[in-house]
Amino acid sequence: IYNDRVVPFNTLARDFVLKLTGKPSYGGMTPEQVIGGWLLRPEVWQNEPMIYIKNEALRHLLHLKTPYARLADLFDGEKYRLQKYWKEEQGHRQKMTSLEKAIVEADEKVGLILMLQNGTLIRPLPEDGSVEPISDTKIQAELLYNHIPFSKLLFMFNLTVGLLAFFRLLYRGLRRSSTSGSSGRITVFASFSHLTDVFFPVALYAAFLFQLFGYSLRWYIGGRIPLGNGYETMQFMALCALFLACLFRRRFPFMVPFGFLLSGFALLVSYLGQMNPQITPLMPVLVSPWLSMHVSLIMMSYALFAFMMLNGILALCLRRSVRMLMLLSRLLLYPAAFFLGAGIFLGAVWANVSWGRYWAWDPKEVWALITFMVYGVAFHARSLRIFRRPLFFHIYMIVAFLTVLMTYFGVNYILGGMHSYANA
Template sequence: MTTSNQLLKYSSFGLTGVLILALITATILEKTQDTTFVIRYIYGSPLFILSWGVVAVTSFIYLLKRKATKQAITFCLHLSFILILAGALTTHLSGIQGAVHLRQDATSPVTTFIVPDGDTPSFPFQVSLKEFCLEYYPGTSAPMDFISTIIINDGAKENHEGKVSMNHIYSYRNYRFYQSKYDEDCKGVTLAISHDPYGITITYIGYILLLCCILSFFFQKRSYFYSLLHHPLLHKAAVVYLLFSCYSVHSMKAAEHPETLPKQIAEQFGNLYLYYNDRICPLQTLAKDFTIKLYDKSSYKTLTAEQVLTGWFFYYDDWKKEPIIHIKSKDVQKLLGIEQGYACLSDFVDVNGYKLESAIQGNTEIKDRASIESANEKFNLISMISTGSLLTIYPYCKEEGQQVIWYSLADKLPQDMPEGQWIFIRKSMNYIAEMIAKKKYEEVNKLLEKIKMYQRKEAKAILPTDTRFNVEKIYNNINYNRPLAMFCITIGLLAFIFYCQRMIVQKSGNTRTNLLLNIVLAVIFIYLSTIIAFRGYISGHLPLSNGFETMQCMAWCSILLTFILQRRFSMAIPFGFLICGLTLLVSMLGEANPRITQLMPVLSSPLLSIHVMVIMVAYSLLAFIMLNGVTAIILRYFSKDSKIQIKRLQIISEIILYPAVFLLTVGIFVGAIWANVSWGRYWGWDPKEVWALITMLVYAFALHPSSLPLFRKPMFFHIFSVIAFLTVLITYFGVNFLLGGMHSYANG
């Protein structure tokens, strides 16, 4: 390689590494400073922009020097990135971003809008708000869409009318209007404005070229990827020998429990409709969430969630003596004077009132404030259940066609409510309590049926269908992710250890064991498919809207990829178990109390679902590569003659790396298109966006072994794959729980 080529290579790859460090620094500074600071001094600085330009130019010249034009697809793939950067630069130099506030009661149309620097450029037309409409999910107060009808007066005889809603823009003369926010009285809106006819066009051309090149890449017959697929080492079978170990979940012995309703009667309570989390669901859902929140499990001793909830409601004096509230903090345990980590409600209260609150006032020695807040939350939750304020089971519709409002036992009822209806809502549960005290459970069943008949009569148009209602009850009963996670991790670890042992002694495995493990994987795959499908059916949208759901999706993807990869890569079997188990475990740690809620308006887009799904598949593939690297490192230090096996593992990882990086790239740019459609900018330098870009750039180094010879060395490649996976962990977990940002899933 000539000196000029080397200079171009080191300039391109070296400066890319510097940009990665700058991006990492920016996300850390954004946490310690603020977003405005990093946008002004890093993302928007001339040096940063110039660096990207130098990378683009040197990379393009380097491609020409190396005669990459002979490989048209590879050349066009790199050209697409240059076009995307050119589009971004054009947007930065000539694009206009701003906002305009419109009111229905305005006396005259608006002719100017505000841009970030405070200037007020003029429209080449006049714009006014005809109507704003806030739509809700049926029977709830959860917003479903924000719709603004605007009028454009361009001097013509007829005005132009357009609608702006979430994920639906209105464009006129290259001015794009996006729904941003609305006034409290719902008579005014703020619309985001974007005027960028050239930058968006260039960027989208880059996106289209990128997608076409990625799809075409895998069909090239004279490519490095094609040579990897036909490498002779892949045809040497290496079968995994695993031991299957039965996993038994530890269950609590039946013990004395406080007084509660019989199981069948408690289930009848769970069959009532409930307004919860801005939707209508079985009361059983609240019971399950309530029990998990208190006890970290969906049951208590031998009692069901419905028995726990009704126990606190009808037998409060008995239940307040039960050590059901799990307190993890040693400081809080000491304050409350409890042992073994479980507190009774009576431990929270003394003659002077709320014991914990009075104890922590002025106490500067307590460091674990999060546990105190958790204890407070549990105490307040019990209070809301015992007073009935969470039991919003009584719908009321003043007139047909009006919105249905749901009331709890503790809510103040409208003064104009019919007397009979008022008495029924106020007295029905008291009468049930009386029948329960007398143990007249047949009467209790009749009264519960009357409440349900009232619910159906008053809210018949907005209640979920019987099928959806019953599916949610089934989902509540079969959702056992935690024991499944531990099962998968146990099997995966045993499989991984014994596979490595077989590779060290160079022995083949047992095909019957592989068949048995595949059957187990198939059962898990069917189970995950079922609960994901149920969750999607219950919520009415693809279940990819929060951390819990995306981790479930990744677990599902890992098993699917195991079936695809194991034909040439038998190590995929233990990897599949491990990734599935770990992602399920993380889903439970990230959200111990998962909620099924209505989708926010901005998230109601198929582009977002594609974006999340594609990136989850990419992360799963990168996890396989990382575990492959761990296997190679173990072989290197425990086996004297493992060069061929380590090289084979490298080839497998390189094969997986191409679709992994390409899927991550596609996922990033699909997300950019969704962002552009939703709020007028395809890149906002949010920490999640930045770390996804960092991940893509880091792994992209490994796709250039001809230019970077170090990646031809098997052990360097494997060590790199293990270290590089840290960027994936930071992208998903570090951003979620440490760096924050609008993409954070930390709060589910």
């Protein structure tokens, strides 16, 4: 039993090794072999440098020459060294410093090893039959999911293909602009019709289906919609970006590189977040259908805002098509703002169900509202005439996306708040 569900032993072992080392394996051994070594020969494995210490200041305190510490390095005889450093660094500050966070993270890794040695990490199925074992089909599905690094493969593929498609798009567009003359009537859509050839559409559909397969596997394995943490929400955002690119690619061919790039960066973020998995149960407040609807709408809006930002960058590169691209961004602005507003509303309903209040002025709530208001200003082109200028509109869309980045990333890593756990 792991994370309140029955799982193959490979899942627990893989997360254990990934948590300690930042890698899915160690020394060419499988995760099961690593855990077996810790259980059978702890006196040997306590001298293995496999506890990853990212923070340079903590490495200096521990006198480490490499980023990897041994379990023995964290003890001075019977005395636990991290506890001493934690007491020295901890003051009356409400926010932890980077060194304190590194100490807590290292302490979690030590705690996992001690839980393994004490027999509390591995919880076998009870013999009284009170917990039903999972089916062979689900076991094979989870082993397949553990074996295939979906995020790693997809972010490398999507970013590579996306950059090739984007530079090809710019090259063709600039070349056409330089040869067509000022009297040319060729729009950006006709200029980039080459992107509807065989390779890029096929690659786009293949990436979408592969991403959908991995996401569906996670849904099937977990028995819930995968929207409970930052890793899963970035996976969903990448899926939304690929879906929108597939949906609009015939009408707007330049959406193909946008879809690749946006999904690639989202998957890169999720891949980096997976390097420090949480070996803890999902908080009960996160197991709610309101959460699924709330996060789904919010991430859909973020995907559309990101498309508008990339659209603005393209418009700055290809001035001849700036007005046509503005019309597309205005078209995307309506569903994007609607999804964000609906997501904020459903989030308030979820908060009332979970905590008994609709709004608490949490940093995440405040910045979501700021984002909604910033994009809402762009609707008032009739009273704010400056928004009728295509160049200003695109620059505004690019700058406005900073509020999205602040809402999703900045709040979690700078301001904190109640929403921080959702993206751990």
